[in-house]
Amino acid sequence: MELTARQTLGSFGFYNAFTSLSGTHKKFSYYTFFQYKKGNGWRPNSEFNSYNFYTNLNYQVTENTKVGIDITKMTYLSQQPGGLTDEMFEQDPRQSNRSRNWFNVDWNLYAFHLDHKFNQNNSVNLRFFGLNANRYSVGFRPNRVATIDDNSERDLIKGDFENWGTEFRYLKRYSLGNIQSIGITGIRYYHGYNHSTQGFGSTGSDANFNYLPGEDNLLNDYEFPNKNLSLFWENIFFLNDKLSITPGVRFENIKTSAEGYYAVVYRDLAGNILERNVVEESRKNNRSFLLGV
Numbered sequence: 001m002e003l004t005a006r007q008t009l010g011s012f013g014f015y016n017a018f019t020s021l022s023g024t025h026k027k028f029s030y031y032t033f034f035q036y037k038k039g040n041g042w043r044p045n046s047e048f049n050s051y052n053f054y055t056n057l058n059y060q061v062t063e064n065t066k067v068g069i070d071i072t073k074m075t076y077l078s079q080q081p082g083g084l085t086d087e088m089f090e091q092d093p094r095q096s097n098r099s100r101n102w103f104n105v106d107w108n109l110y111a112f113h114l115d116h117k118f119n120q121n122n123s124v125n126l127r128f129f130g131l132n133a134n135r136y137s138v139g140f141r142p143n144r145v146a147t148i149d150d151n152s153e154r155d156l157i158k159g160d161f162e163n164w165g166t167e168f169r170y171l172k173r174y175s176l177g178n179i180q181s182i183g184i185t186g187i188r189y190y191h192g193y194n195h196s197t198q199g200f201g202s203t204g205s206d207a208n209f210n211y212l213p214g215e216d217n218l219l220n221d222y223e224f225p226n227k228n229l230s231l232f233w234e235n236i237f238f239l240n241d242k243l244s245i246t247p248g249v250r251f252e253n254i255k256t257s258a259e260g261y262y263a264v265v266y267r268d269l270a271g272n273i274l275e276r277n278v279v280e281e282s283r284k285n286n287r288s289f290l291l292g293v
Contacts, residue, residue, distance in 0.1 A: 101139025
C-alpha cells in the first residue's frame, strides 16, 4: 500500500491538495486519487475551484481473466473576467468589466472492462463505458467585449450529456512464414444524447444557473440523439526487427438527428418583449462509409 499527499500554495490565493492511494492485496489491485484546487486568478473576477476524483479497481478472477472498473468525477466552477480589446489591454491588461459571468462543469465518467487470454496467441477485451455530464455558462455576453454591463438579464446556456457505448476486440498473434503478425478485429456501438438550451438567466451576480420563469425566457431547446456502429480490422506485419507495416480498415454507420426549436424575440427601446416567434426544427442524417489506411 502506498499513500501520497501533496499540498501546494501559490500566488493569487492558489491552493492545491492532492492525495492518492494505491496497492494490491492478493488478486485485488487499486489506485485512487482526490484533488482539490482553488485560486483567485491574476485578473479580478477570475476565481475558480475544482474537485477531481478518480478510482481504478481490478480483480484477477483467474490466471487468464481480469475485470476492472474506472470511475471519474470532476466538478469545476470558475468566474469569467471577460475579454479585452487591444485598447483595453494597453490601458490595463489586468482589468475586467465582467463580474457576473460564470462557467460550471460536472463530469461523471465510468467504464467496465474485461480481459481474457485463451492462450498466448489469442485474447479478447470487452469494454463498457458511459458519461453523465453537464456544462453551464451564464453571464452578460454582448457582441462587443468593451460594452459596459447594464445589469440586465444574463445569457444562460445549458448542455446536458448522457452517452454510453460498448466495444469488443479480439487479438490474435500468428506468423506467415517468417513474418510475425498481430491482428485485431472488433465491433463498437455508441449511443449519445445531448440536450442543449439557451435563454435568460437572473440579473444577479452569483453563479445561478436557473432560467427566469416563463416560457418566453427560453430562446432555444434542442435534443441531439445519435448512434454509431462500427466494425474494424487492423494488422501489424513485422517484416524484420526494424520495419513493420500496419494496414487497417473500418466501417462506420452514423445516425444523427436534431429536434427542437429556436425563438426570435423582438424588443422595444425599453427592452420590453414585443413579439416572440418560434421556429420548430427536425433534422436527421444517416450515412455509412469505409475508412482504410
